[in-house]
Amino acid sequence: MSKTLSAATVAALLTAGSAAAADKVVFQLDWLPGGDKAPIYVCIDKGFCADEGIEVAIEPGRGSTEAITRLAAGTSDVGSADIGALMAAKVTEKVGITAIMSIFNKGPHAFFAIKGTGVTKIEDVKGKQVATSPFTSSNVFLPLVLADKGMTEADITLTKADPGALGPMLMTGASEVIIAWMTNVSVFTKQAASAGKELEVLPWYSAGLDLYSASLLASDKFITERPDVAKRFVKAFKKSLEYVKSNPDESAVAVNKIVPELSVDDVKGAIMDTLILEFNDVTDKDGLGVFETARLAETWKRVSAAQKLEPAALDPEAMVNRSFLAE
Known part of the structure; x- marks a missing residue:
C-alpha cells in the first residue's frame, strides 16, 4: 500500500x-x-x-x-x-x-603615530624611530613611499618587532612611529585611548601609493x-x-x-x-x-x-x- x-x-x-x-x-x-x-x-x-x-x-x-x-x-x-x-x-x-x-x-599600508608628537604627514617620519613587523608586505613598499617624499630608509631608524608588540611600543614611546595596516586602526585606537592618547594615522595611499x-x-x-x-x-x-x-x-x-x-x-x-x-x-x-x-x-x-x-x-x-x- x-x-x-x-x-x-x-x-x-x-x-x-x-x-x-x-x-x-x-x-x-x-x-x-x-x-x-x-x-x-x-x-x-x-x-x-x-x-x-x-x-x-x-x-x-x-x-x-x-x-x-x-x-x-x-x-x-x-x-x-x-x-x-x-x-x-x-x-x-x-x-x-x-x-x-x-x-x-x-593598499592597507600606513604609518601610525601619537598625536602631538610632531608626525602629521609622511614627510614627518624623517629622523624618527620606526617599528615594523618582519614579515609584512608593507616593508616591500616602504622604500617607494619614502622615495616619493624625497627620503630613503637611511632617513629613519627602522626596527623590526613582533606584530603584537607594535601597539605597545607606540603607546609607551619605545617607537615614535609604527608601520601597520589600516585594518588595525580600531585596535590601536583602543590601545591609545587606554593610555590617554590619540592616534595619528597616515595611510600610504594618501601619499600616492596607488x-x-x-x-x-x-x-x-x-x-x-x-x-x-x-x-x-x-x-x-x-x-x-x-x-x-x-x-x-x-x-x-x-x-x-x-x-x-x-x-x-x-x-x-x-x-x-x-x-x-x-x-x-x-x-x-x-x-x-x-x-x-x-x-x-x-x-x-x-x-x-x-x-x-x-x-x-x-x-x-x-x-x-x-x-x-x-x-
Whole structure:
C-alpha cells in the first residue's frame, strides 16, 4: 500500500538533495580569521553561498605567499591574497593562478603615530624611530613611499618587532612611529585611548601609493574545470561584500558564530577599518571588484620596482580574468 508523503517530509528530502548536490569549494585565507575577512563568513552564515549551490570550507593562512602556494598546489580552489604577491610569483615561479576580483582597491599600508608628537604627514617620519613587523608586505613598499617624499630608509631608524608588540611600543614611546595596516586602526585606537592618547594615522595611499592589494584569486585548475562554480562563487562573494558594508553589526555576529574566539566588538572594529579599502572613490569610479586597466598597470609598476623585477617580465592584463565578475 502506497503512502502519501507529508509536505514536511518532501521539503526535508528536497533540502537533503540540494545539500548533497552542493558544489564544494575550499576558500584560502591569506591570514588568520578576523573582521577583515568577514565577507566569506557572511557568505556562509547568511546563505549567500548556499543560495548559489556552494558549500565552502575555509582554510586559514600565514601570509599571501603561503596562500598562493596552496592555490597553486590545488589544495585550495579560491582565496584572498595580495595581488602584488601574485604578480611576483607569476614572474618567479609561473604559478597557475588568476586574479578574478579586486577586494582592496587601495593598499592597507600606513604609518601610525601619537598625536602631538610632531608626525602629521609622511614627510614627518624623517629622523624618527620606526617599528615594523618582519614579515609584512608593507616593508616591500616602504622604500617607494619614502622615495616619493624625497627620503630613503637611511632617513629613519627602522626596527623590526613582533606584530603584537607594535601597539605597545607606540603607546609607551619605545617607537615614535609604527608601520601597520589600516585594518588595525580600531585596535590601536583602543590601545591609545587606554593610555590617554590619540592616534595619528597616515595611510600610504594618501601619499600616492596607488595600487590594488587583497584580491580574489583562483587556481587555474578550478577556473578551467569548474568555471560555472567560479562564476557563482564570485556572485555570492560580491553580495557578501555589499552585505557587510550595509550591515556591519550583523556581519560581526556572523563571524563570531563561526569563529567564537573572536569578539563581536573586535570583529566590528576590523570591519569598519576595512570598508575604506573596499568602498571608496575608486569603487565609485570603477565599480566593486573591478580591475581597471590603468590602476592594474600602476600596481605592477610599483610591485616590479619594489621587488626589483623587470617591468617587461609580466603583462598584468594576462593574469586577470574579468569574466567571472560580469553579471
